Amino acid sequence: MKLNERSLAFYATCDSPADNSGFLYKRGERHTAYHRRWFVLKGNMLFYFEERESREPVGVIVLEGCNVELCDSAEGFAFAIRFSGAKSRTYVLAAESQAAMESWVKSLSRASFDYMRLVVRELEKQLEEMRWGPAGGGGGSREPPGSWKPKQCPERLPALPAVLPKENGCAVWNNALGVGQPPDTSGCGGNDDEGTPRPPPLPPRRRVLNGEAAVESPSTFCQLHERYSREVARLRQDWLEKWRVPRP
């Protein structure tokens, strides 16, 4: 199967921060000897290099639909990435210390896109509930923490945040969130059931100052962004004017 390998290699070696990296021993496929490789975890991709300084990975493991488990003997700090399915293999890796093994098992088991998506949906749901009240009106049922059940994508999924990089996927990693960023796609018109646009909420800062409870009228992210950016523009204007006035 063809893959855009150059893009994969770029992703592996570009300077976006890795979610984990370090030396691990990888058991060979045909021969059971272990080879020491430099591993880099980015997103749901586990890349491995011959050397730390290598310019290209020698391989990649896509961490979707897999289980990460300790090896039976747990000797030599070994753990396995196991895929289900007839033709799939199990990758056996070994760390150089107990701490390293635990850190890798933890980060690998949460690396999948699916896991990330579950967390995002859960937070979206929380945010919606905070804005529009729990579903069904009274004390909506909450999943106990840690029980991640897959959820259906809701019809009316609010637009994902307006914070976006200049190029899709090319993260401005030092992410100054929320304000002043151009909105992403235009398809984020959110209306309430009657179809009238919801008013934007007061920015949180003002709510705290006024001592009001954190209840805000419903809004879409586009409107939120609009509101914040106007406030930022206003604040900036004030700040600039302040500095023009000669100090006593």
Added chain:
Amino acid sequence: AVLKKRLVKLVVNFLFYFRTDEAEPIGALLLEHCRITKEEENVFSISFIEEPERKYCFECASEEQCQEWVEALKRASYEFLRRSLIFYRNEIQKMTGKDPLEQYGISEEARFQLGTHQQ
């Protein structure tokens, strides 16, 4: 360039493509560090940051389908999802004063942190 009919499937951050009568994909594109561009009518393209002049063009059956795909692909990367998570986390923290990831025991995970961090 010749247009070939393909079955295209977006699965997590990969775009798989198949010959229409086959069960196994002939190829896949990893959708990280890429740019999705609406081209002329019914057409969009995918290009990658390390080779921006090379465009993978896709012609859709309708303008509506084209828009759907552009929207879906722009949100398809893991990095986009990560930024969404950080954004929501931040919003909820501002509103409630509490980190929503704490109750799931993942607030210290490197992948959810805001700002630059060393490897």
